[in-house]
Amino acid sequence: MHRLIFSGCLIGVFSVLLALPAHGTEWQVGPQRALKLPSAAARLAKDGDIVSIDAGLYQGDVASWPQQRLTIRGLESGAHLDALGKSAEDKAIWVLKGDDIVVENIELSGAAAPALNGAGIRFEGSNLTLKNCHFHHNQMGILTGFNANSAILIEYSEFNDNTVDYPRYGKLGHNIYIGNIRRFTLQNSYVHDASTGHNVKSRARENYILYNRVTDERNGSSYLVDLPDGGAGYLIGNLFHQGANTENAAMLAFAAEHNQTQPNQELYLVNNTFVNDHPGGSFLNNHSIATAMLINNLLIGEATELLGPYQENHDLKSTTNVLSDPASYDYRLKSDAPAIDQGIWPGIAANGFPLDPQFVYRHPCGSEKRRQQGALDVGAYEFIAKQPD
Template sequence: MHRLILSGCLISVVSWLLAFPAHGTNWQVGPQRALKLPSAAARLAKDGDVVSIDAGLYQGDVASWPQQRLTIRGMAGGAHLEALGNSAEGKAIWVLKGNDTVVENIELSGASAPALNGAGIRFEGTHLTLRNCHFHHNQMGILTGVNPDSDILIENSEFNDNTVDYPRYGKLGHNIYIGNIRRFTLQNSYIHDASTGHNVKSRARENYILYNRITDERNGSSYLVDLPDGGAGYLIGNLFHQSANTENAAMLAFAAEHNQTQPNQQLYLVNNTFVNDYPGGSFLHNHSIATAMLINNLLIGEATAMIGPNQENHDLKAKANVLLDPASYDYRLKPNAPAIDQGISPGLAANGMLLNPQFVYRHPRGSEKRRQQGPLDVGAYEFIAKQPD
């Protein structure tokens, strides 16, 4: 083996490279690997490392991850962490403590904790990206702390059935619960079947909810989206469904808990499709004094349109028969739907953000380019006529 002489000491090239990796070590985890469980990698990984987990089921394994700039990814087919009621630190399957963390292609289920908030992930650092992940049947899906400098991005992911037995314990479980951070972005994702709790709850100062399917389906949530501290909210191109057995009459809530009298807030709802099966419910309950701006939304169902200050521009109320297959949550437009060509260009928000919808949600947990033909259609989808052969 070649040797490197450094300060009079003999150090193998291999050992030196391991001690000072140029791009971090890639720790491989799997039944046929030296590291059998993700928790083993959590004890060994250093800042800047990558943990690659072979596809398969990892039962009962939980871990805390203190590393900075860490990437954890499931390999082809995805890695499933099934906690079987366990949780690290009494918090979550994975407690992520470092900054600049990326998690990809991971499924997390079955977490519970004595405080009844056992999550798939508890994030305690600054800046997190979740991509192509699935959180289900935990007490909480994801739960994050308070960090005014943190940005969190969730994309191409699914959250469902993360809940607590409320009649028994008097506690709420949410699919997504984001604490007081700087910016939260949720895009191209499928969030559904919260029971009693919320599908999405975020206390971030800025919230970008873009091109998602957020639906009650089998269960009845409290809110589909709750932004309890107000702030800035941009909800563009989403599919929203509220079931008849919802726990709250409003589909979306803004500033229900704090900052109701703060005038410097923004809420934009642009080119969303709302389907409300709850008679007498509302599409939006804006608790703040700020005016919610609604543009090109398709409103389906017998519901009070909006509660609280709002300005509607080219919203359209219609019946479910304008949708291709509402029973299967296919909210594309039928030919000759009144929403076709009835929208306007939303332009820019007050802070210069472009509001024009760029994509449409593609099930499951994806998106594709919005192909506009003529004037913009109302709702989350453009009607695309079949092209001749």
């Protein structure tokens, strides 16, 4: 039994602790609970505990979480933490310091910090899973530090409008900024409208960007995906859209800052759909000596190109006329699209990671099994003919 550090909620907190799950204490947070705010649970929770937060709006509440193996989850429609310009430790709404953390069904907005990098979450531990979360209108969405053994998984989540006023402050805010870690996976998520900053930036040694919608839409980002340190990158089944007013010509950048001449780097772009509205833009700028492998990608946009060493296999360049409703970011194929049945089986990467597209993105923040009819189609979607009644 945890000791209570305040007396006013003694009876209520003991009622919370009566039914304990086998794996640790469950702390319940909400307006009608003994613990009214998530920050109260952050002071009480121990390693291995669960914090369950009732649906609702929690304003101006920020916290540091030192625990290991912690699960923080919003209940029902989810909990919304609106920081109102505050940040714990001048870093984030939540500063997560422990290892093996799970956060799910949480909305985080409104973080600001003196260094202009106030994040929804600052992760300082090792191994994090984010599921069904929404980060928006912070200076930075998620920001992580250096941890060579850490793996981060983000899935079924949305990131948008996390930015800093660059003309005023000269600082960039990114929707997702992953530091030097071992592995980063982003899947089945919707990342958009970074506004001058990057939608996804990762310095991880391995990056798996799978079945996402990464788009500029209302604003112009710098890069849609930036892997500035190179490493190994696997981008499969994504929808990429670059707006006309983007800050950088390239949609994707690889090894733009470090490791350009390092051997044993890998970049695979497989069955993605690229829509480039930027005049004279490029789908990819590969700054490394490694040959980027492009297979079954649908490349849409005029006066666009691929920069740096690359090898194409069954890519197809076309116009938006082949898409169902590009103005609404519906990048499914029309029935007469030349991309149908024009792909090939992409094989398996050197490290054993399967390259064949197994799912398709479903908006918002979801996916479903890719159903194949005939040969594999080019792009992120498989055209499925309507069956007769």
